[in-house]
Amino acid sequence: MLKTVSGSRIENLWDVSHADALSESDKLLYRSNLLGSDKRVTNYGGGNTSAKVMETDPLTGAQVEVLWVKGSGGDIGTMDKAGFSTLYMDKLTALKALYRGVAFEDEMVAYLPHCTFDLNPRAASIDTPLHAYVPKKHVDHVHPDAIIAIAAASNSQDLTRQIFGDSIGWLPWKKPGYELGLWLEDYCLKNPDAKGVVLESHGLFCWDDDAETCYATTLGTINQAIAWFEEQTAAIPAFGGKRHPTLPAAERRRIAAALMPAIRGMISADSHKVGHFDDQDTVLEFVGAADMPRLAALGTSCPDHFLRTKIRPLVVDFDPAAPDIDATLAGLAAMVDAYRADYTAYYQRCRHDDSPAIRDPNAVVYLVPGVGMITFAKDKATARISGEFYVNAI
Structure with missing residues (x-):
């Protein structure tokens, strides 16, 4: 029963x-x-x-x-x-x-x-x-x-x-x-x-x-x-309420398809990467929310999460109300470089004498307002699981 x-x-x-x-x-x-x-x-x-x-x-x-x-x-x-x-x-x-x-x-x-x-x-x-x-x-x-x-x-x-x-x-x-x-x-x-x-x-x-x-x-x-x-x-809007519109499903996939190979090329110098795209309702609510950039920057709150997702995601500079994918692609390299520099500084602040060497400083999770979440890892299953962990964090 x-x-x-x-x-x-x-x-x-x-x-x-x-x-x-x-x-x-x-x-x-x-x-x-x-x-x-x-x-x-x-x-x-x-x-x-x-x-x-x-x-x-x-x-x-x-x-x-x-x-x-x-x-x-x-x-x-x-x-x-x-x-x-x-x-x-x-x-x-x-x-x-x-x-x-x-x-x-x-x-x-x-x-x-x-x-x-x-x-x-x-x-x-x-x-x-x-x-x-x-x-x-x-x-x-x-x-x-x-x-x-x-x-x-x-x-x-x-x-x-x-x-x-x-x-x-x-x-x-x-x-x-x-x-x-x-x-x-x-x-x-x-x-x-x-x-x-x-x-x-x-x-x-x-x-x-x-x-x-x-x-x-x-x-x-x-x-x-x-x-x-x-x-x-019950009476509090999640994540500060909605700020960005959610694009139609076909448009979300078109933008993700443009972003994913570009990001993958920038982060695969030391090891190959496979991407996974997730635009479920939970993700779309978060990436379109007013407080998303501030909350994403805080990092995940559970060690079990950030072992899979790194301490924080990279928020892609994209405006779904006035979508300009060419401008976003043109600015991606600077976003990726800034994330790597920030992660390296985080490692240097927190390392101990017996800490392992710094691992891949690239982001695992990429949040795109109005579009969804992209995750990259060594294989498809790991990329998907990393996304699942960030959904838990959300």
């Missing part, structure tokens, strides 16, 4: 008759694929899910508790069971005795392969401790748009309390890793009635001892945030 909600809420797609026939590990895959099927819940490759399952030890024949958790890489919406790492819970617990503190937390990653169950070749991710030490059987970690809007706000903690009360907690920003896993465990033990936490500038964790309830809690938390934002912003 499908349980649905209306309007902008995210649909609960859990099919009890299907899920009840699954093993616990298959039920984890089912839950993961459902969560990843809606990009408002988590972007491509983002988030991870887990279940603590009793399995037969291949060495002793005894029943042991095993953590099934999304491994490095992969996407919860499209993965299969080979995408999960499996680790002995008793060995993960034993790692606590080896932990030497925050200054040494990176060395804990090297211990994870020693905890592998049944010779599983899927490498465990850095998020493994975050799932292992939550004292519940099922854990969802996702990056929903509505939660990122809370998590990245300057008053994130106050907003979390205002919207969710005591049911969802809050933890300050901490780089994913071993220490954050211990923070989550400590929070759970001190707040046994809590259903999850918002991680500042990061995302959402929800948990339960029942797989379906964990899934429903994750969706319910996201939908609660969506409802709150809709109530707060």
Whole structure:
């Protein structure tokens, strides 16, 4: 039976008759694929899910508790069971005795392969401790748009309390890793009635001892945030209201077709690039808005976003009310050069002695008023996914 909600809420797609026939590990895959099927819940490759399952030890024949958790890489919406790492819970617990503190937390990653169950070749991710030490059987970690809007706000903690009360907690920003896993465990033990936490500038964790309830809690938390934002912003025009007209679809494609090869030629000196064009309604609303240039310059608010999109897009100087594509093309080289110089200066300001060398300084995302969004990457799939991430940011 499908349980649905209306309007902008995210649909609960859990099919009890299907899920009840699954093993616990298959039920984890089912839950993961459902969560990843809606990009408002988590972007491509983002988030991870887990279940603590009793399995037969291949060495002793005894029943042991095993953590099934999304491994490095992969996407919860499209993965299969080979995408999960499996680790002995008793060995993960034993790692606590080896932990030497925050200054040494990176060395804990090297211990994870020693905890592998049944010779599983899927490498465990850095998020493994975050799932292992939550004292519940099922854990969802996702990056929903509505939660990122809370998590990245300057008053994130106050907003979390205002919207969710005591049911969802809050933890300050901490780089994913071993220490954050211990923070989550400590929070759970001190707040046994809590259903999850918002991680500042990061995302959402929800948990339960029942797989379906964990899934429903994750969706319910996201939908609660969506409802709150809709109530707060009902009378406020998005992004400062509309400034630019939206051109007809055929004209949008004609302009994109003129811009894309020109941009690609300017940014492909060191590596080839493939472009992707997106003119969905969400994009058109943003690129035509009064506050778009100011908001775009601020940069994306979630680290998970700007890893794919760079910290900010390039806003193409184009006026759809008086379209002059030749003038825009003539000015493109200066726009691209200015972006590269700005990105290089940003890198120099923020680099440390052990930082990697500067990567490609060209923009990934190009916003064109009245037309849409163009993204460039090494291949079509990556260009499309980068665009999806910027839609999440919008």
